[in-house]
Amino acid sequence: MSGTSQSSRSPFLGAYALFAYLFLYFPIVVLIVYSFNGSGVGGFPPSGWTLDWYRQLFADASLWDTVLNSVIVAALAVAIALGLGLPAALALDRAQFPGKALFRRLVLLPLILPGIITGLSLLMLFVGVGMKLSLVTVILGHGTALISVATTEIFAGLQKMDRAQEEASLDLGANHWKTFWRITFPNLRVSLIAAALLIFTLSLDEIAVTFFLIGRDNTLPLEIWSRLRRGITPEINAISTLILLFSIATILIWYRLRTRTQLAGDVQTATALLPSSLEGET
Amino acid sequence: MSAASSSASDKRAPSEALLSIRKVEKQFAKRPVLRGISLEVASGEFLTILGESGSGKTTLLRLIAGFEQLDGGEIWMGGERLDKIPAYRRQVNTVFQSYAIFPHLSVFDNVAYGLRAKLVPRDEIPARVRQALAMVKISEFERSAPSRLSGGQQQRVALARALVNRPRVLLLDEPLSALDANLRRQMQIELKSLQREVGITFIFVTHDQEEAMALSDRIALLRAGRLEQVAEPREIYGCPKTAYAAQFIGQTNLLRAEVREGTATTGPIAWPSSEPPGPATFSLRPESIRLALSAQPAASSGATAQFQGQIKNQTFGGAMDLLEIDCGNSYLIRARVPSPGSLTGRQKFEFNASDAVRVLESSDT
Amino acid sequence: MYSRAYKSAVTIPPLLWVTFFLTAPYAILFCYSFWSVSPLQTIVHNWNLQNYAQLFRNPLYLTVLLRSIRIAGAVTLLALLLGYPLAYYLSFHAAKRKDLLYQLVIIPLWASYLVRGYAWKTILGSDGVLNGFLQYLHITHRPVEFFLYSPFAVILTLTHIYTPFTFLPIYASLEHVPRNLVEASHDLGASPFSTFLRVILPLSLPGILAGATFAFVLTLGDFLAPLLVGGPSGVMISNIVVSLFGAAYNWPLGAAISFCMLLLVVTLLLATERLEKRFTIS
Numbered sequence: 001m002s003g004t005s006q007s008s009r010s011p012f013l014g015a016y017a018l019f020a021y022l023f024l025y026f027p028i029v030v031l032i033v034y035s036f037n038g039s040g041v042g043g044f045p046p047s048g049w050t051l052d053w054y055r056q057l058f059a060d061a062s063l064w065d066t067v068l069n070s071v072i073v074a075a076l077a078v079a080i081a082l083g084l085g086l087p088a089a090l091a092l093d094r095a096q097f098p099g100k101a102l103f104r105r106l107v108l109l110p111l112i113l114p115g116i117i118t119g120l121s122l123l124m125l126f127v128g129v130g131m132k133l134s135l136v137t138v139i140l141g142h143g144t145a146l147i148s149v150a151t152t153e154i155f156a157g158l159q160k161m162d163r164a165q166e167e168a169s170l171d172l173g174a175n176h177w178k179t180f181w182r183i184t185f186p187n188l189r190v191s192l193i194a195a196a197l198l199i200f201t202l203s204l205d206e207i208a209v210t211f212f213l214i215g216r217d218n219t220l221p222l223e224i225w226s227r228l229r230r231g232i233t234p235e236i237n238a239i240s241t242l243i244l245l246f247s248i249a250t251i252l253i254w255y256r257l258r259t260r261t262q263l264a265g266d267v268q269t270a271t272a273l274l275p276s277s278l279e280g281e282t
Numbered sequence: 283m284s285a286a287s288s289s290a291s292d293k294r295a296p297s298e299a300l301l302s303i304r305k306v307e308k309q310f311a312k313r314p315v316l317r318g319i320s321l322e323v324a325s326g327e328f329l330t331i332l333g334e335s336g337s338g339k340t341t342l343l344r345l346i347a348g349f350e351q352l353d354g355g356e357i358w359m360g361g362e363r364l365d366k367i368p369a370y371r372r373q374v375n376t377v378f379q380s381y382a383i384f385p386h387l388s389v390f391d392n393v394a395y396g397l398r399a400k401l402v403p404r405d406e407i408p409a410r411v412r413q414a415l416a417m418v419k420i421s422e423f424e425r426s427a428p429s430r431l432s433g434g435q436q437q438r439v440a441l442a443r444a445l446v447n448r449p450r451v452l453l454l455d456e457p458l459s460a461l462d463a464n465l466r467r468q469m470q471i472e473l474k475s476l477q478r479e480v481g482i483t484f485i486f487v488t489h490d491q492e493e494a495m496a497l498s499d500r501i502a503l504l505r506a507g508r509l510e511q512v513a514e515p516r517e518i519y520g521c522p523k524t525a526y527a528a529q530f531i532g533q534t535n536l537l538r539a540e541v542r543e544g545t546a547t548t549g550p551i552a553w554p555s556s557e558p559p560g561p562a563t564f565s566l567r568p569e570s571i572r573l574a575l576s577a578q579p580a581a582s583s584g585a586t587a588q589f590q591g592q593i594k595n596q597t598f599g600g601a602m603d604l605l606e607i608d609c610g611n612s613y614l615i616r617a618r619v620p621s622p623g624s625l626t627g628r629q630k631f632e633f634n635a636s637d638a639v640r641v642l643e644s645s646d647t
Numbered sequence: 648m649y650s651r652a653y654k655s656a657v658t659i660p661p662l663l664w665v666t667f668f669l670t671a672p673y674a675i676l677f678c679y680s681f682w683s684v685s686p687l688q689t690i691v692h693n694w695n696l697q698n699y700a701q702l703f704r705n706p707l708y709l710t711v712l713l714r715s716i717r718i719a720g721a722v723t724l725l726a727l728l729l730g731y732p733l734a735y736y737l738s739f740h741a742a743k744r745k746d747l748l749y750q751l752v753i754i755p756l757w758a759s760y761l762v763r764g765y766a767w768k769t770i771l772g773s774d775g776v777l778n779g780f781l782q783y784l785h786i787t788h789r790p791v792e793f794f795l796y797s798p799f800a801v802i803l804t805l806t807h808i809y810t811p812f813t814f815l816p817i818y819a820s821l822e823h824v825p826r827n828l829v830e831a832s833h834d835l836g837a838s839p840f841s842t843f844l845r846v847i848l849p850l851s852l853p854g855i856l857a858g859a860t861f862a863f864v865l866t867l868g869d870f871l872a873p874l875l876v877g878g879p880s881g882v883m884i885s886n887i888v889v890s891l892f893g894a895a896y897n898w899p900l901g902a903a904i905s906f907c908m909l910l911l912v913v914t915l916l917l918a919t920e921r922l923e924k925r926f927t928i929s
Contacts, residue, residue: 010736010740013732013735013736013740014736014740016732016733016736017732017733017736017737017748020729020730020732020733020810021733021748021751023729023807023810024751024752024755024807024810024811025751025755026770027763027766027767027770027807028755028758028762028763028766030766030769030770030776031762031765031766031769034769034776044776044779044780044782044783045779045783084660084661084664085661087656087657087658087660087661088657088661088665090657091654091657091658091661091662094649094654094657095649095654095657095658096654097654097658097662103661103662103665106665106669106670107661107665107669109669109913110669112860112861112864112865112912112916113864113868113909113912114864114865114867114868114869114885114908114912115868116868116869116870116885116888116889116905116908117676117868117905117908117909117912118672120676120888120892120901120902120905121672121673121675121676121905122668122672123892124672124675124676124679124898124902125668125671125672125675128675140668144664144668144669147661147664147665162380162382164378164379164380164381164382165382165384166648167347167349167369167376167378167382167648168376168378168382168384168443169370169384169395169399170348170349170368170369170370170648171347171348171349171369171370171372171374171375171376171444172370172375172395172396172399172443172444172447173370173371173396173399173400173447174370174395174396174399175368175370176370176649176650176652176653178399179370182395183384186386187385187386198757201757202757205758205759205760205761205762207760207761207871208870208871211871211889212892221759221761224761224765225761228765228768228875232765232768232769232772236765237769240759240761240762240765240766243759243762244758244759244762247754247757247758247759248754248758251753251754251757251758252750252754255750255753259746348648349648350648368650369648
């Protein structure tokens with residue numbers, strides 16, 4: 001391509017890109033390094049390598065309770081988001097109904113809307129209908145906010161799918177129900193897995209919406225948050241490192257799945273985030 | 283044949299009509315795509331729906347398959363109203379332009395798909411699938427994943443997948459358009475013999491007039507949502523009903539002439555004609571024109587017309603050359619003649635008056 | 648080709664969910680903003696515009712709002728300055744390493760917000776890594792206090808968090824620039840710089856707009872970074888909302904501010920969408 005002819009003569013741009021990467025990764029590296037630092041968080045240079053903080057972390061039963069809470073929340077948020085994101089993507093792809101444009105905007109809004117607004121308005125709803133704040137409200141909040149992610153992911157999968165396949169199935173005598181399970185669903189399977197991974201990770205890390213909807217039982221990020229107010233300890237570095245490693249692993253799997261199904265996976269991923277990404281296809 | 287017999291054949295209903303399309307209307311976003319289409323298709327017939335892109339030919343096919351709903355008219359099959367039945371209960375199968383092979387199923391499972399959907403007894407399925415695969419000569423790929431097949435092989439899978447269900451009508455939506463020229467010709471021959479072998483009615487959609495002529499028992503020429511002419515290939519070529527049909531199917535010279543006292547005249551050309559007096563358009567195929575060997579018209583012929591013209595362009599075409607003849611005042615006539623060697627200057631040409639076929643300017647009039 | 652029943656089955660469930668969990672909460676938020684709190688700390692449903700009036704009368708709110716907009720503006724600018732060259736480098740110069748480098752941006756995009764915010768806290772703190780480093784090099788002898796708990800810290804942290812969000816749509820739009828246009832420009836004698844200015848930059852404008860919107864909107868609604876690293880001088884508008892919903896217990900006023908934010912976000916989104924369309928050459 002034309003780019004390759006120039007790739008060798010852009011030392012300045014290359015250096016700038018390197019600087020950008022250093023900026024993106026510097027805090028992450030610091031965080032990880034200090035999780036092994038014997039003399040606690042901060043100070044320079046780090047001194048005394050140790051696994052103490054990880055030992056302390058694994059012995060911290062109250063923290064692991066919150067991990068379990070987070071996993072439960074994330075798993076159920078995935079179920080809600082996929083359960084509604086799948087029909088929502090199908091509806092946006094193939095149904096016409098009054099208010100469709102508004103529906104699309106509403107579904108996608110939490111993708112870009114600051115978490116505080118989603119969290120607050122749901123808080124008022126739950127208080128209004130007399131629901132006690134608990135993990136259930138958190139699950140409903142995460143599920144609702146993340147339908148947007150499920151919808152964009154699955155919609156991208158639908159766009160890529162050859163519509164004639166479903167027609168062929170109907171043509172061969174399978175009704176709509178059979179066609180969905182035998183043709184549409186297998187075609188979307190990778191999109192669904194990718195969406196589930198991303199939603200799981202995002203839910204596991206979510207803090208802005210959770211902040212308003214949490215009851216007595218904390219999720220992991222909220223537990224970390226409340227501990228931060230009491231002061232920072234390398235134990236938090238250690239759990240943060242583990243969270244980070246888990247996120248990186250799921251994100252990389254998610255990315256691989258997407259690129260495997262999408263012709264130009266990177267661009268698809270990117271445009272899926274744009275609010276207008278579902279325009280023009282209706 | 284004469285123009286009169288051609289218009290009669292349009293109205294001729296095949297004796298045993300299997301599929302009957304009656305005054306079908308279809309709109310997309312209020313834009314009419316099909317306008318009052320009526321067509322009868324006989325059992326065992328190979329019918330081609332021919333038209334440019336946007337003429338509505340694929341829409342007509344999708345209406346028969348059941349992927350679109352009619353906005354007006356009816357479709358009947360074997361005495362039963364077809365258009366009220368959902369796609370999955372119609373005894374009609376489709377070969378898709380994109381083939382639409384299910385990528386997550388093996389070749390065998392693709393072909394078995396329709397049988398399983400219709401709950402054909404389990405023990406019958408393998409034999410029927412293998413028979414269908416053998417019919418299209420891809421038995422060895424039974425266990426393959428579709429992604430490992432070439433375009434031509436996928437094409438065959440698509441055919442087998444449709445035919446295995448023994449549909450009453452097979453719809454083919456430009457199935458050969460993605461193949462290269464050689465494979466395409468080979469598939470045309472196979473498709474035709476396959477159709478004779480199974481005896482199923484084929485409705486074939488294409489924009490390629492040569493393909494249509496090579497394959498079809500009858501051609502239905504569609505233009506902007508209307509049927510321009512429905513006839514056998516020879517007839518539609520020899521006696522096109524309209525100027526559009528004449529131009530779309532093969533090359534032609536459209537002569538916009540004035541008929542007076544039994545003679546049609548256009549520019550420097552005149553020939554005897556039995557058409558009623560007044561303006562009339564004629565189609566004269568380039569290959570109907572030949573070099574005049576003698577200076578005088580053949581003695582016998584009141585029916586032969588002669589004209590002179592300057593050779594403007596000569597395109598070598600193997601056995602036949604295409605000549606562009608300037609008959610004066612930029613009145614251009616194209617002729618296709620057996621390669622005569624290099625021609626220059628003024629030449630004399632002639633044609634049989636009966637080869638100038640009267641055509642309508644458009645089907646609306 | 649899809650039956651009415653099919654379309655209803657995919658449309659109605661998400662439509663109902665969205666109505667109940669997104670539309671209704673926003674409507675409740677809207678209602679709350681017209682109510683007030685009695686001295687007995689109960690919500691009084693007497694419809695009035697006092698909350699909105701208070702927003703404009705009380706200089707505290709305006710000061711904080713202006714600060715938030717300034718901070719959001721700064722973050723947007725910095726994220727563009729970092730994100731655009733990075734995206735440009737990846738799209739036009741990265742050649743074979745493109746995929747790897749892209750993943751390296753995607754990871755911090757989705758990886759835990761809290762972890763990254765926390766990392767900056769440990770870096771910028773008075774006994775943090777940066778101060779330790781400066782003292783180690785004898786550049787300073789006492790901890791520099793202004794690193795942490797300042798608007799500077801908020802801007803730095805949020806720039807770090809939202810640069811990948813800005814990068815993504817810019818990269819997508821750069822990838823969509825037809826390479827033959829770039830070749831045509833070179834062919835017509837334009838230098839690489841002039842090609843960039845006259846061809847690539849205008850064609851990537853939709854991506855810039857989308858990226859800037861992401862950074863601006865998400866920063867404006869952020870309340871976690873100010874709590875983590877902002878201190879009193881880094882307080883942003885969302886922090887006021889949080890306190891109104893917490894200790895200050897004035898939900899109606901909080902709702903009024905939130906609703907203004909919601910309105911601002913939606914207006915911004917619609918404006919960018921319109922601009923995006925105008926600059927998108929199909």
